[in-house]
Amino acid sequence: MDERPFTTHAEDVQPRLGRPTAVDTPVVIEARNLDLAFADNHVLRDISFRVREGESLAIVGPSGVGKSTILKIILRLLVPNAGQILIDGEDINQLSFEEVLEVRQKMGMVFQASALFDSLSVFENVAFPLREHMRLPESEVVQRAGNALNLVDMTLEEFGDRLPAELSGGQKKRVGIARGIVHEPKILLYDEPTTGLDPLTGRTIVRLIKRLQAELEVTSVVVSHDVRAVLETATHIAMLRDSRIIFYGPPEEFVEADDPYIREFID
Numbered sequence: 001m002d003e004r005p006f007t008t009h010a011e012d013v014q015p016r017l018g019r020p021t022a023v024d025t026p027v028v029i030e031a032r033n034l035d036l037a038f039a040d041n042h043v044l045r046d047i048s049f050r051v052r053e054g055e056s057l058a059i060v061g062p063s064g065v066g067k068s069t070i071l072k073i074i075l076r077l078l079v080p081n082a083g084q085i086l087i088d089g090e091d092i093n094q095l096s097f098e099e100v101l102e103v104r105q106k107m108g109m110v111f112q113a114s115a116l117f118d119s120l121s122v123f124e125n126v127a128f129p130l131r132e133h134m135r136l137p138e139s140e141v142v143q144r145a146g147n148a149l150n151l152v153d154m155t156l157e158e159f160g161d162r163l164p165a166e167l168s169g170g171q172k173k174r175v176g177i178a179r180g181i182v183h184e185p186k187i188l189l190y191d192e193p194t195t196g197l198d199p200l201t202g203r204t205i206v207r208l209i210k211r212l213q214a215e216l217e218v219t220s221v222v223v224s225h226d227v228r229a230v231l232e233t234a235t236h237i238a239m240l241r242d243s244r245i246i247f248y249g250p251p252e253e254f255v256e257a258d259d260p261y262i263r264e265f266i267d
């Protein structure tokens, strides 16, 4: 456990954190004044937020605003032009290639379009992070992949040998989630986990995300257009518009906000 004393720095009680988790709860992900441009497309300006252990930050905003880009910066697939991203207090942009791989082991990523490897079976897709990050005996790989599939209500017996092309959209999403959680990361990043699914399958995925938050006590960042999914899974919401965060706070403040832009998103 973290033994740091209870602190009341002004920055720990600023209102934009909404009703914060106890201020002595460790900050797992912190963005400090991120700025990123692709050529003359200035995507992110002065983006700052903190996600404490066990919290779930939802990032919302229009298409092309930079939501997936923020996830890529957290994964250090992209490096910002200015600003820092800290994972467990460590500025990941300063790390060597090997050190980055170590930090990435703490993270599981569920990609926008499932992004399964088409030529690999469901089993090999789910086992991929285990093979990438750990040296485990094959029996344990099988066991862990089976457990991860069970968490998304699938089994190795039924689905393990199938190829992604032989799955429905919702099943692909679930396999993508199983792959994201198989190495039991402390941080889970989801990009549009419910987009493109029928409402019922979307509900199943939302319940699953909530269950993972409760059972694995992960810290998560969820990018989504799905208002219900956001309101049900987030402890905090960040809304992006024109490269900046225009709202940051808990869902109950978000639904009360009278910013017309937020109203439009909610309605």
Ligand SMILES: Nc1ncnc2c1ncn2[C@@H]1O[C@H](COP(=O)(O)OP(=O)(O)OP(=O)(O)O)[C@@H](O)[C@H]1O
Binding pocket: 038, 041, 043, 061, 062, 063, 064, 065, 066, 067, 068, 069, 070
């Ligand atoms: N590798 C890249 N090179 C150049 N431009 C990029 C790159 N990746 C993203 N962009 C641009 O950056 C902007 C933000 O992209 P991003 O994928 O983060 O948007 P998004 O908010 O996730 O959108 P969506 O909701 O449609 O997924 C877009 O204008 C996009 O075209």
Ligand SMILES: [Mg+2]
Binding pocket: 067, 068, 069, 112, 191
């Ligand atoms: Mg995106």
